[in-house]
Amino acid sequence: MPQILVEDLRKTFKVNRRQSGFFNSLKAFAHRQTTTVNALNGISFNLEEGELVGYIGPNGAGKSTTIKIMSGILTPDSGKCEVMGRIPWRQRIEHVRRIGVVFGQRTQLWWDVPVGDSFDLLKDIYKIPFQQYQKTKNELVESLGLQKLVETPVRQLSLGQKMRCELAASLLHQPQILFLDEPTIGLDAVSKLAVRDFIKKINRERGVTVILTTHDMDDIEALCSRIMLIGKGKILLDGTIEQIRNRISPERIMTIDFVRTPPSIAFPGVNSVRGEDGRLELHFNPSVISATDLINRITANNEIKDFIIENLPIEETIARMYDEFKI
Amino acid sequence: MNAIKLYFKYINLHVRGQLQYRASFLILNIGNLLVTFIDFIGIWVLFSRFGSLRDWNLWEIGLFYGMINSGYAISEAFGRGFDLFAYQVNTGEFDRTLLRPRTTVLQVLTHDFQLTRLGRLMQGLIILIWASINLGIHWSTFKILLLLFAVFGGVMLFTGLIVLQATMCFWSTQSLEIINSFTYGGIETAQWPLAIYNRWFVKFFIFIIPLACVNYFPVIAILGKNDVLNSPVWFQWVSPLVGVLFLFLSIRVWEFGVKHYRSTGS
Secondary structure, eight states, X not given: OOSEEEEEEEEEEEEEOOOSSHHHHHHHHHSOOEEEEEEEEEEEEEEOTTOEEEEEOOTTSSHHHHHHHHTTSSOOSEEEEEETTBOTTTSHHHHHTTEEEEETTSOXXXXXXXXXXXXXXXXXXXXXXXXXXXXXXXHHHHHHTOTTTTTSBGGGSOHHHHHHHHHHHHHTTOOSEEEEESTTTTOOHHHXXXXXXXXXXXXXXXXXXXXXXXXXXXXXXHHOSEEEEEETTEEEEEEOHHHXXXXXXXXXXXXXXXXXXXXXOOOTTEEEEEEETTEEEEEEOTTTSOHHHHHHHHHHHOOEEEEEEEEOOHHHHHHHHHHHXXX | OHHHHHXXXXXXXXXXXXXXXXXXXXXXXXXXXXXXXXXXXXXXXXXXXHSOBTTBOHHHHHHHHHHHHHHHHHHHHHXXXXXXXXXXXXXXXXXXXXXXXXXXXXXXHTTOOOGGGHHHHHHHHHHHHHHHHHHTOOOOHHHHHHHHHHHHHHHHHHHHHHHHHHHHTTTOTTTHHXXXXXXXXXXXXXXXXXXGSOHHHHHXXXXXXXXXXXXXXXXXXXXXXXXXXXXXXXXXXXXXXXXXXXHHHHHHHHHHHHHHHHHHOO
């Protein structure tokens, strides 16, 4: 049985309709008008233990609603959701004991006291046995480099330091599943890399299942073996990065630096050519013309300095995906 | 048992956090003390002008006043998390509460603890003692018990009201004023002997929001006064029971609110 099983999950919200203007406000006060928003329109997927999944989609697509249901905060209207054999919203306390949740924008630590005190309080909240707590805490402090931060009040930490402490806090009780909601938002490059490395590490070494929502496509590329795309309350795509790339566009990019003026190129399979100062950028379809063929045909008549072959940047793939699904 | 231990750990954390800002802690405490003192001076001015209210003198009113304010100060210090609950809903902090393997009541209760409300408690106690000296009350075990019962019941009742006030936030964060008129209005009301009020008003504060049970009935027993309302004697002793019952019912309403929140997410 999968660790997380979601079947035809649906959720609608009533939103108060407000119009501008004084008289409209009065009218709304007397008679409240609401519109129904379908946040989730029948979502289904399975997750196995130890997966690292990127859950992506534009703002308002239903990402947080799904996360909130899976973590036991929200009750859905209909559909099935079982996490480790439990129904999150019915068995909230047993359920949340075994999951960890990090919101990039909100802290779970106590603002005015040293980080270590927050950890101690979490020990009591989660009823973690003393020995196990000491061991887990030491490991986390070690691998996240928190030695100096433990004594510092949270309000004095930088964003990157705070995020590292948040990650530690969410793992003290050794959850089997970790939900990360935009964990790298606002972080500098160094912190981002540290956070990514750590996520990869706990996934690999402890087998923690990680569900990651993010708008940072580098996160996705660096971390996720599987991507689920949600839009308008539906799962639109579900697969590996490669599968999604091929599905959206199998296109690859070859950039060539020529010794002399670049020639004009018009082979079948080459979709577009852009050039400047002795350099050409070719977008080609590898199923029509292979990279070897292409480079052979070009070097037959031209001397080149260098060339690189790349995938379409992930940002662009995702943007095309959003575009294709009109979300 | 574990929950109580955790509760005090939380309180400990808040107290340490608040003591970090020493100056602000002292100023807030003194401020709280002064504000409420000025309040009582208002009553004192009234009496110095008119002498008495029906057959109640200033120090008898002081006893009502001191008791109700001590109870309220305690419940405000401990129930501060519920008092500021609108903030937790607006910022989404309540979601975090739902993500922890503890009851919502325990977590919201411990979300904040207002040490500076001690100033208000001090003021309540000072007036209580001052009034009792002026009245020459002989504190028998029986009367001390009545007093403790009354204050305990008061703490429970006010905490219940604060919980109800917080519950309203699940529907609208703007409708707090309604409940405010019950908490603050209730305190204002109970600072005076209930007997001076209108009949339906009296009934409301006995049977709906049982402020009279935690204040009026025990106080007249302590003062040894005749009850113009002709209440049965056991009314003077029901304070803890009524308080606990009121808090229990408030928590049930709260749980219903939590259920509503989890189905609407706002």
